[in-house]
Amino acid sequence: MPMKGSVASSRPSINNDVKTFLAAWNKYGAKRYVGLTVGNEIYSDTLNNVVAEVDDVRNQLRAAGVQTLVSTSHTWVMIRDNPTILCRTDFVAANAHAFYDTNTIAAKAGDFVFKVVVPALQRACPGKQITITESGWPSRGSTDGLAVPSIPNELSALLNLNCACRDDTSISVYAFEYDDQDWKDDDDERSFGISGKLNFGDIFAQC
Known part of the structure; x- marks a missing residue:
């Protein structure tokens, strides 16, 4: 569920999204x-x-008999540094990109x-279900230390992530992302897309 601006200003949109989700849940x-995540890396409140809004969405779902887990996704560093707040959600929804660690090469993205x-x-x-809601590598943009954006490095990062997931199946990792997002502010942020650049068969090659 997207959130722009403050929680209060986004609440009508969030409540509409809850209704849409309940309709889809009843259908499928x-x-x-x-x-379900409420907001992604929200810094505007x-x-x-934000977590109070997560609680409200959960209460709406439970009142409708829906037990789907609810969280808010944020950077892994923000969650690590604010556990008393962000560990209160039903599960930990963390965005973790090795690219933004200047000491990690693409081939070690999964290890990171x-x-x-x-x-x-x-x-x-401790004891919380952890889901990595974003992890990937950009194909273009500025080099930052050992983090070099390129299509070969994007493939290398996704291969290493896939192999790391094979070794630890207790953690779900979602590759970021399907296609480039040209509306974003810089080339790094715009170019995490996979479709049209990489062959999915190569990404899932044998480790």
Whole structure:
């Protein structure tokens, strides 16, 4: 569920989205949905207000008999540094991009997620289900330390992520993202898209 501006200003839109979700849930059933996130990396309001809105959405779902887990997605560093707030949600929804760690090469993107990010989140939110809601690598933009954007490096990062997921099936990781987003502010942010640049068969090649 998208959120722009403050929670208060977004509430009518969020409530409409809840109704849309309930209609889809009634049509397609529970198995299609592994979780619901309210907002993504929201900086325009306090974390307490965002998580309070998560609670409100959960209450609406439970009142309708829907047990789908609810969270808000944020950077793994923000979750690590604010556990008393962001670990209150039903599950931990963390965005974790090795590209933004200047000491990690593309071929170690999966290792970064599973050896750095996941252990940090497990310490911050013990016992919570952890889902990596975004992880990928850009194909163009500015180099930052060891992080070099390119199509070969995007493939290398996604291959390593896939192999890391094979080694630890307890954590779900969602590749970011299907296509480029040219409306974003810079080439790094715009170019995480996979479709049209990479062959999915190559990404899922044998480890």
